Amino acid sequence: MATTIGEHSPGDELFNAFKYMILFSLCFAFFSWRNIVKKGRPPCMDGWIPWFGCAIDFGKAPLDFIEETRRKLGPVFTIVAAGRWMTFVTEPEDITTFFQSPNLDFQKAVQDPVSHTASVSTESFFQYHTKIHDTIKGRLAPANLHNFCSDLWGEFKQQLEQLEHHGKDDLNKLVRRCMFAAVVNNLFGAENVPTDKDRVQEFSDTFVKYDADFEYGSQLPPFFLREWAESKKWLLSLFSRSIANMERKETESQTLLQSLTKMVDRPHAPNYALLMLWASQANAVPMSFWVLAMILSNEDVHAAVKKEVQDHLGPPGDEPITEEDLKKLPLLKRCIMEAIRLRSPGVITRAVDKPLKIRKYIVPKGHLLMMSPYWAHRNPNFFPEPDKFLPDRWLDADLEKNLFLDGFVGFGGGRYQCPGRWFALMEIQMLLAMMIQMFDFKLLGEVPKESPLHVVGTQQPVGPCPVEWTKI
Ligand code: HEM
Numbered sequence: 001m002a003t004t005i006g007e008h009s010p011g012d013e014l015f016n017a018f019k020y021m022i023l024f025s026l027c028f029a030f031f032s033w034r035n036i037v038k039k040g041r042p043p044c045m046d047g048w049i050p051w052f053g054c055a056i057d058f059g060k061a062p063l064d065f066i067e068e069t070r071r072k073l074g075p076v077f078t079i080v081a082a083g084r085w086m087t088f089v090t091e092p093e094d095i096t097t098f099f100q101s102p103n104l105d106f107q108k109a110v111q112d113p114v115s116h117t118a119s120v121s122t123e124s125f126f127q128y129h130t131k132i133h134d135t136i137k138g139r140l141a142p143a144n145l146h147n148f149c150s151d152l153w154g155e156f157k158q159q160l161e162q163l164e165h166h167g168k169d170d171l172n173k174l175v176r177r178c179m180f181a182a183v184v185n186n187l188f189g190a191e192n193v194p195t196d197k198d199r200v201q202e203f204s205d206t207f208v209k210y211d212a213d214f215e216y217g218s219q220l221p222p223f224f225l226r227e228w229a230e231s232k233k234w235l236l237s238l239f240s241r242s243i244a245n246m247e248r249k250e251t252e253s254q255t256l257l258q259s260l261t262k263m264v265d266r267p268h269a270p271n272y273a274l275l276m277l278w279a280s281q282a283n284a285v286p287m288s289f290w291v292l293a294m295i296l297s298n299e300d301v302h303a304a305v306k307k308e309v310q311d312h313l314g315p316p317g318d319e320p321i322t323e324e325d326l327k328k329l330p331l332l333k334r335c336i337m338e339a340i341r342l343r344s345p346g347v348i349t350r351a352v353d354k355p356l357k358i359r360k361y362i363v364p365k366g367h368l369l370m371m372s373p374y375w376a377h378r379n380p381n382f383f384p385e386p387d388k389f390l391p392d393r394w395l396d397a398d399l400e401k402n403l404f405l406d407g408f409v410g411f412g413g414g415r416y417q418c419p420g421r422w423f424a425l426m427e428i429q430m431l432l433a434m435m436i437q438m439f440d441f442k443l444l445g446e447v448p449k450e451s452p453l454h455v456v457g458t459q460q461p462v463g464p465c466p467v468e469w470t471k472i
Contacts, residue, residue, distance in 0.1 A: 042087055042361045043073040046080035053080030063346045063452035063459070066090075066372055076358055078367065082219075085367040087352070090375060092382055092407050094358055098371050099414035101356060106416040108351035109368055113218035117232070117278070118271045128264045132272065135263060137419035139256055142402060145426050146323055148186055152427060153320040155182035156434050165471045168444065170464035171296075175289040179431055180204045180281060186427075187280055188273075189255035192242045203238065206231045211282050215456045235277065239270035280420060283345070286458045288428045291339040292435065293447045293465055294389045301391060305332050309436045315472075316438050326429050332436075333399055334391035336428050337408075342389065344373035344410040346455030372455075373409045382407030439469045
């Protein structure tokens with residue numbers, strides 16, 4: 001029988017049926033293969049598009065996505081996003097494995113982001129990373145903090161004295177204005193960084209740009225992030241000049257920057273300085289903001305902290321505040337710990353170097369193992385009423401002996417735990433004690449929520465936090 005245009009011959013139909021059968025078999029084979037491969041692995045959120053996975057949903061609000069997926073898939077789960085297989089552990093009983101397992105590797109997890117954000121070569125990174133970590137840890141150990149206290153007090157005093165008698169601003173900006181230059185001068189040496197007002201402002205503004213897109217910069221090629229790439233270039237060139245100057249005039253005192261740059265390969269010295277700048281500012285500045293915002297928004301706590309500061313420090317004077325003075329402010333310290341609990345980094349990460357058994361699952365080599373201090377700190381078994389700011393829960397910890405509460409992982413853990421943690425606690429306590437000693441603060445609105453957009457480091461507020469101050 002003849003066929004006309006638009007009609008199908010039996011041969012065509014047979015061919016079509018054959019085509020669909022092949023397509024169906026391929027799909028079946030693909031999904032069976034996926035199921036075989038995934039057998040024994042944690043439940044996985046991998047989207048419909050291979051490799052790309054759930055990159056879009058994850059990217060929209062990664063902090064919220066982690067918790068939503070935990071609710072759907074349970075305490076251990078994998079997320080596939082843009083070629084990365086990230087397995088999350090969310091329960092406290094898996095913390096020890098995360099920090100102690102020999103199958104996990106800190107350096108392999110951070111090397112690639114370090115190379116993107118600070119252009120440190122793979123070879124240099126593996127050669128110097130441990131040495132740098134140990135030097136920072138040693139220089140900023142509790143026994144050495146007295147070396148920093150007096151100068152830091154002087155730096156903070158200088159910044160605070162420049163504030164108007166009465167003013168209004170965003171609290172986050174205000175804290176940065178008081179902290180950024182003071183801490184940079186203290187750790188890097190005032191003679192090695194810009195000190196005149198306009199240049200300091202440019203330095204601080206450029207750092208804010210670098211910090212804002214640090215997380216994207218750690219994954220995307222620079223042409224997607226022009227402004228961020230410019231800020232990185234600006235900061236690297238600043239450190240290139242500082243280090244060249246430092247070499248010309250050898251001084252006896254060794255700032256942390258000087259120790260650091262002397263131990264690494266010379267071409268990468270500015271790059272390590274940039275990393276050090278980021279590590280020392282990216283968490284401590286927003287965290288100081290959160291502590292003060294939480295204190296100011298809790299009337300009783302605010303009154304008690306103010307009284308503690310007035311009773312033990314008295315009015316501002318010319319004598320530096322010492323470590324001994326800070327020990328007399330335990331309530332302020334508890335407020336700091338509680339704010340860190342509530343605003344801890346969204347994730348910390350380790351590379352799975354050998355297959356890792358977690359509960360009934362095997363996590364294969366090549367995955368990134370992720371833990372979320374932010375969500376771990378919202379476990380009611382460890383922190384009852386987890387969303388509330390309750391500084392007195394820290395009465396159960398021996399903070400004088402530097403012991404934290406069980407389940408607290410705000411500074412990470414294991415071999416590469418935050419080496420700046422004791423310095424961070426000291427600087428935040430000193431700055432806030434001095435601010436409360438010198439000024440009356442009043443919030444002019446609600447404290448903004450934390451942004452769910454970033455998971456690396458302390459969250460930024462979603463909007464401004466207007467505050468008014470008057471010099472006492
Ligand atoms: C409240 C403030 C701070 C918080 C919450 C914080 C938190 C953290 C966390 C969670 C890590 C990752 C640790 C891990 O994966 O186990 C880390 C690493 C690090 N922190 Fe901090 N940090 C703070 C302040 C500081 C300060 C002030 C410095 C330096 C002066 C510093 C220096 C570093 C460095 C260098 C690393 C990387 C360690 C390495 O690569 O071996 N941090 N920090």
